[in-house]
Amino acid sequence: MSTRALATVVAVVLVVALTLGAGALSLRRARTPSEYYVASRAISPATNAAAVSGEYLSAASFLGIAGLVLSRGATSLWYPVGWTAGYLLLLLFVAAPLRRSRAYTLPDFAELRLGSQAARTTASTMVVVVALLYLVPQFREAGLTLRILTGAPTWVGAAVVAAVALVNVTVGGMRSITLAQALQYWLKLAALCLPLAFLLVHRTGGSQVVVERLRDPHWLEPVHGGQGLYATYSLVVALFLGTMGLPHVAVRFYTNRDGRAARRTTVVVLVLLSVFYVLPPVYGALARAYLPETPTPGTGAADAAILTLPGHVVGATLGDVLVAVLAAGAFAAFLSTSSGLVLSIAGVVGQDVIGRRLPTVPAFQVAGVLVAAGALALTLLTSGLAVAQAVELAFAVAASTLCPLLLLGIWWRGLTSPGAVAGMTVGGVLSTAAVLTVTTGAVPRGGLGVVVTQPALLTVPVAFATMVVVSLLTRGAPPPHVARIMVRLHTPEAVALDREGFRARGADD
Amino acid sequence: MSAEPPRRVSRVTVTAPPTHRRRRTTITSEIDAQTQLGEVYVRSLVRAQLRLALVVCAVLGVTVGLLPVLFVVAPALGEVHLLGVTLPWLVLGAGCYPVLIALAAWYVRRAERNERAFVELLGAHHAPGRQP
Numbered sequence: 292m293s294t295r296a297l298a299t300v301v302a303v304v305l306v307v308a309l310t311l312g313a314g315a316l317s318l319r320r321a322r323t324p325s326e327y328y329v330a331s332r333a334i335s336p337a338t339n340a341a342a343v344s345g346e347y348l349s350a351a352s353f354l355g356i357a358g359l360v361l362s363r364g365a366t367s368l369w370y371p372v373g374w375t376a377g378y379l380l381l382l383l384f385v386a387a388p389l390r391r392s393r394a395y396t397l398p399d400f401a402e403l404r405l406g407s408q409a410a411r412t413t414a415s416t417m418v419v420v421v422a423l424l425y426l427v428p429q430f431r432e433a434g435l436t437l438r439i440l441t442g443a444p445t446w447v448g449a450a451v452v453a454a455v456a457l458v459n460v461t462v463g464g465m466r467s468i469t470l471a472q473a474l475q476y477w478l479k480l481a482a483l484c485l486p487l488a489f490l491l492v493h494r495t496g497g498s499q500v501v502v503e504r505l506r507d508p509h510w511l512e513p514v515h516g517g518q519g520l521y522a523t524y525s526l527v528v529a530l531f532l533g534t535m536g537l538p539h540v541a542v543r544f545y546t547n548r549d550g551r552a553a554r555r556t557t558v559v560v561l562v563l564l565s566v567f568y569v570l571p572p573v574y575g576a577l578a579r580a581y582l583p584e585t586p587t588p589g590t591g592a593a594d595a596a597i598l599t600l601p602g603h604v605v606g607a608t609l610g611d612v613l614v615a616v617l618a619a620g621a622f623a624a625f626l627s628t629s630s631g632l633v634l635s636i637a638g639v640v641g642q643d644v645i646g647r648r649l650p651t652v653p654a655f656q657v658a659g660v661l662v663a664a665g666a667l668a669l670t671l672l673t674s675g676l677a678v679a680q681a682v683e684l685a686f687a688v689a690a691s692t693l694c695p696l697l698l699l700g701i702w703w704r705g706l707t708s709p710g711a712v713a714g715m716t717v718g719g720v721l722s723t724a725a726v727l728t729v730t731t732g733a734v735p736r737g738g739l740g741v742v743v744t745q746p747a748l749l750t751v752p753v754a755f756a757t758m759v760v761v762s763l764l765t766r767g768a769p770p771p772h773v774a775r776i777m778v779r780l781h782t783p784e785a786v787a788l789d790r791e792g793f794r795a796r797g798a799d800d
Numbered sequence: 801m802s803a804e805p806p807r808r809v810s811r812v813t814v815t816a817p818p819t820h821r822r823r824r825t826t827i828t829s830e831i832d833a834q835t836q837l838g839e840v841y842v843r844s845l846v847r848a849q850l851r852l853a854l855v856v857c858a859v860l861g862v863t864v865g866l867l868p869v870l871f872v873v874a875p876a877l878g879e880v881h882l883l884g885v886t887l888p889w890l891v892l893g894a895g896c897y898p899v900l901i902a903l904a905a906w907y908v909r910r911a912e913r914n915e916r917a918f919v920e921l922l923g924a925h926h927a928p929g930r931q932p
Contacts, residue, residue: 369868375900376896379860379907382908512875513892551912551915554912558904562901565900568897781842781849787828
């Protein structure tokens, strides 16, 4: 076994141990449904913000952005900006009302607001679709990382991540993964900062700086004209609006103490993400300058290039150790995001599919096993497909389905259940069709191809319009519960008002 | 036992039944009973919060949101170097984030102010004799 493989294995084992250890620390306290789902809503904004950021910064953020900057250049800088700005929009329109709704999951919110089983089922379906689109690339990327650095078969990395996520989620639930995810934010930040410091200071490797490749005008250009402007805006819309519809992000807001804490958490999240997102583009640019060749965009090669960058620049044992540090950060990203996603899908499956037959907590645990095993199987089955873009497409699907449900549900009394179901269905079918086209590699050439790879600028307005038009067509007498729900969503908790009328399934508080 | 001496009292006609004195006096009870008055108060809060969110959103739109158009319309910006980096790289790589954080902090201050005003409005009617 080479030094690099050994160092990587040690780093990955340490990260796994840290994740499980943090979960075990809070193990004895997760007993009730509300602790499993929302950690009994007793987590401070600072911890919660680190946990939100830790959960959110996925493989795409840690390796993907740097790899894209390396291969495509400045057009990729919109990703970190969009992923951060998504939290600003979430803060403006969703954070406090979502917390005040006192629902556990997005389907809970749909049922609460619309009082309809059909709306709940549609929202559940979209949650599972979005989360799987996001989860499979995490597993895939973990497999690739481990294969590149240690030579292990790709299923090993995926299985490790799936197993750890499963243990953390089924044993401890939300309380257990909150601490682990808060730690993982700081771990990821350190894992990017440390090698970067060496790369900038200690350049003793054999590689020569290829300044010419940093002067390439196409690489430097942030927006390519014509179709590029459409593609950029479509990406911006997907990222800005998709964040609020990500199920593993939404569930995090239920763990705040109250609406005010939910807002303050979001501001801290913006700060933490901003600090983090400055770093990956620097890696991309350094890799562009130091690596002998530019990998093809959209393949695992670009992400792998980032992992091995310290080996090229610093060289020798120190280089191998720095590679292992990056691998540790990457695994922290896979583990935290996967845990959050498995938790959010298990929450939905546990409530809506199994919950009718079993008590809440066992249903949740059985659902966790099914979800982790199912996603792992899906990862192995789709190994021939281009899932690299699935994460950004997951944002487009979330922006076209769950985002309009949240925005119109919170701010417009006129939203009806048929309207919400129609809007989510139309947005979901259109954006999912785009996903399938891209992952199977059947993207047509020319303008239509640009639309298919970046569908949000069309599918999001269509979904909103469908929701509004069908709601207006099916408008009857306003249901009496809507006024009560508006009170519940928007009034501060300090006022003693009647907010009853809905309890999340399995709620005990 | 009071032993009030019987007095001659001139009879007056009671013109309103005493139940009418049980008027809803607090806004919270108006809201709970979903009266039109209660609705007005809740709607005013929701409108104020939505207006604030849309204003902040609009500021985001004309700052970060217009950057793609700006970069296409004024490609000369790509020639400007600051701190050894071209301007678009500096703006997208680092410059956007302080704007996002500032907008978020501004929004939270204003949203909490709206809510405080709502609480005070309700509190003032709730306990008219006990001003803080």
